[in-house]
Amino acid sequence: MNLLITGVSSGLGHGLAQVYLDQGATVYGISRRVPEDLTARGLIHLSLDLNGDPNAPNRFKNWLIGMNSFACVFLNAGKLGEIRDMKDTPMEDLRETMEINVWSNKWILDALFSEDRTVKQVVAISSGASITGHRGWNGYSISKAALNVLIKLYAGERTETHFCSLAPGLIDSAMQDYLTSLPPDDRYQPLEILRKAKGTEKMPDGETCARMIVEALPKLREKESGGYADIRKL
Ligand SMILES: NC(=O)c1ccc[n+]([C@@H]2O[C@H](COP(=O)([O-])OP(=O)(O)OC[C@H]3O[C@@H](n4cnc5c(N)ncnc54)[C@H](OP(=O)(O)O)[C@@H]3O)[C@@H](O)[C@H]2O)c1
Numbered sequence: 001m002n003l004l005i006t007g008v009s010s011g012l013g014h015g016l017a018q019v020y021l022d023q024g025a026t027v028y029g030i031s032r033r034v035p036e037d038l039t040a041r042g043l044i045h046l047s048l049d050l051n052g053d054p055n056a057p058n059r060f061k062n063w064l065i066g067m068n069s070f071a072c073v074f075l076n077a078g079k080l081g082e083i084r085d086m087k088d089t090p091m092e093d094l095r096e097t098m099e100i101n102v103w104s105n106k107w108i109l110d111a112l113f114s115e116d117r118t119v120k121q122v123v124a125i126s127s128g129a130s131i132t133g134h135r136g137w138n139g140y141s142i143s144k145a146a147l148n149v150l151i152k153l154y155a156g157e158r159t160e161t162h163f164c165s166l167a168p169g170l171i172d173s174a175m176q177d178y179l180t181s182l183p184p185d186d187r188y189q190p191l192e193i194l195r196k197a198k199g200t201e202k203m204p205d206g207e208t209c210a211r212m213i214v215e216a217l218p219k220l221r222e223k224e225s226g227g228y229a230d231i232r233k234l
Helices: 011-022 056-063 091-112 138-157 174-180 190-197 206-222
Strands: 002-006 026-031 044-047 069-075 118-125 162-167 227-230
Touching: 002 011, 002 091, 011 026, 011 206, 044 056, 056 091, 069 091, 091 118, 091 138, 118 138, 118 206, 138 162, 162 206, 174 190
Parallel strands: 002 026, 002 069, 026 044, 069 118, 118 162, 162 227
Antiparallel strands: none
8 A cells, every 4th residue: 555645754744654654554755854763664755845946846756656556645744834913924934835735735736646646535634724714823724725725626626536635633743832832922812722732632642643544534535525624523
């Protein structure tokens, strides 16, 4: 069984790779940093910057040559950015967030579906922020809402593949280290909830969350392709 995971160097992506390597699957992963603990266990890794490197789409396409099928592709790489108001968020930062969280997934999917490759399932890691649009989550919320629609559009074009956007719940990762280290700020209400969840079972580590997602895959496939789901509500 072949799997592809983007953002494999930390957090949820790293956890997903661990779970599948434990199962003896063939795991392909991309990120800028090389997760040496995983490559030592057989992860096939490509160092790639998803932030607008003009060579990245071709490097990815060439890397895929010879890989004919994937049981599941996890579009997991993501950038949070700083929690701040829209008016204080530079355009440059918004463009970068859209490039990593949305547009890179477009060329990744286009490369995957070239050369008659078969892909059984695509899970795009979204976020509750794609729906809530809480103050402060600026480009991240916009990008995850756009990701949900991107996935719906591809589902309409690629009916032989099952697609979903999945909010994974809270994960104790680098993103949450940043969020829970911010000073209390009445403008950004969810920060208090996140601080309270850190260190509890409400915020599992990447590997624990990955196990829940892998178990949920068959259930996701029962839903209409292209939809949004939240793992906490399955
Ligand atoms: N943590 C949460 O509570 C939470 C909640 C809801 C949704 N999510 C979503 O879950 C996914 C995983 O997040 P996480 O919490 O595991 O975050 P994380 O630990 O910060 O991991 C992010 C991953 O994305 C990769 N990445 C970021 N920028 C990249 C770039 N320019 N090029 C290539 N790869 C890049 C990173 O690899 P390199 O830095 O090595 O490139 C890393 O492997 C994200 O899509 C996130 O939005 C997380």
